Amino acid sequence: MPGEPSVSRPRTRSVDELCAEFERAWQAGSAPRVESYLRDASPADHTQLLQQLLPMEWHWRIARGEPASAEEMLQRFPQHSALVQRWLAREASSGETSSISFAGEDAATTETFLMSELPTPPPPSSGASSPASGLIRQLTRCETFAGLPYDTLRAIAACLEERRFDAGECLVRQGAHGECLMLVQEGLVEIVLTEDQGRSRTINHVGPHQLLGEMSLLTQEPATATAIALAPTRVLTLAATALDELAQREPWLSIVLTHLVASRLGGPQGDVLLGKEFGGYRIVDRVACGGMSVVYEAIRSADQLRVALKMMSHRLVYDEQALQLFQREADLIEAFRHPHIVRMFRRFQAFHTYFIAMEYCDGEDLRSLLARRGALDEPQVRRILGQIAAAVSYSHRAGVVHRDIKPSNIMLATDGRVILVDFGLAKPSVDTELYARGGIVGTPRYMAPEQLAGLPVTERADYFSLGCVAYEMLTGRKVFPESNVTQIRVRHRDWIAPSLTTDFPAVSHELATMIERALQKNPADREIDLEEIAAWGS
Known part of the structure; x- marks a missing residue:
């Protein structure tokens, strides 16, 4: 690397100045x-x-x-x-x-x-004087550590050592097992990922008050990228053995580091798993990223089968309820064998989180189709609805309520099949303990009134969601177009099911009646026969 790269330093502005300008901009429209x-x-x-x-x-x-x-x-x-x-x-x-x-x-x-709120760290008393006080101040300038209790910060500070690196020197090498966690104090570090094909690309830069090396230490895997100093760099290091001991004594430390890992794995930019092979699968692309999980396209090494690999978000690894929901999905679909329900191949642990390998549905989801084409003709609506009804009926016979039926969870495969996916919120109809603790789960726009109200749900909550999807396919309009949950709750309070026989006289009486019954406010009034509807899908 010839010469020392220059690092531009733009003019910085005070927090008060920036906040005032930000507020004025909103006030001005x-x-x-x-x-x-x-x-x-x-x-x-x-x-x-x-x-x-x-x-x-x-x-x-x-x-x-x-x-x-x-x-x-x-x-x-x-x-x-x-x-x-x-x-x-x-x-x-x-x-x-x-x-x-x-x-x-x-x-x-x-x-x-x-989500769990982290405790607010109490500041040290004004008269406190400790050899570690300067290091504690450095730790609090790092966003990852800023919310930790003061006693935890003091314990970390006692284990820190300083190291210096020249420009061009390697701090972390891809493929090596991590020896320490690093907190950058001065300088600039480039994060470079070398893919299996030998191609290298920069995926991030790390500057003062940011961490390095947490990936290898927390996931217990070799480093997934190389870190190179772009300028003379000074770091504080925390040895792996010390980190392990601290994490055992200070659980908040493990939690905040896990949040940081979530920004590296499955983050919106520079996902370090792309091109990697582990657990018998090679990651090809990231296809979806949600609040609880990240979904990748992958190739199974044994037979080159294309699969969908669902990874539980690291943000939730320490959330007991979220972990149970993720494992519950695997438990449910592992036993399912139905042409219109996504098939599961296996589950495994890697990178300190959990993965589910599932059938890859090549095609597009119903949400994308509706955004592209708007309302569908009745024969197409009946075919899609029939195949989903067959899947829901199978699930209900197995004693499972899906609870999140919506267009983005309905895949239209290139082979003509319609496939119901994402059983992440599904529950056995006789099991209420887990969900009683967790409050409301689901997608409000497609929820039955009792589900959004946090009341116990039965199979008839799925009927309501199915009615919402059917109405949207037929009309091109959402049953609940409101922009927030409060507005939807207001609509639910005074809800009267739409009359398709009046508003859309061209629709067959059979389909109109099915949608009207599915969208009744009272679950007891949702009288539909999934087996009859399933016959439309053939």
């Missing part, structure tokens, strides 16, 4: 992005600035009736996931989650109800 203001701030101020700007943007968007979702915020700020989750937890505890709005069908799920 603009919709400024938090990210652009972070770029104008010193990295040392990012945590404080984000704490100020996130609530501003959130509440201005809610006031304007614009989309704002927990998932979006987490995907926009992966390096600050712990901070964002603490803030979302505070919103949930204050009752503000009922105002989370959404643009698409999948937003406003209850992801925020699965």
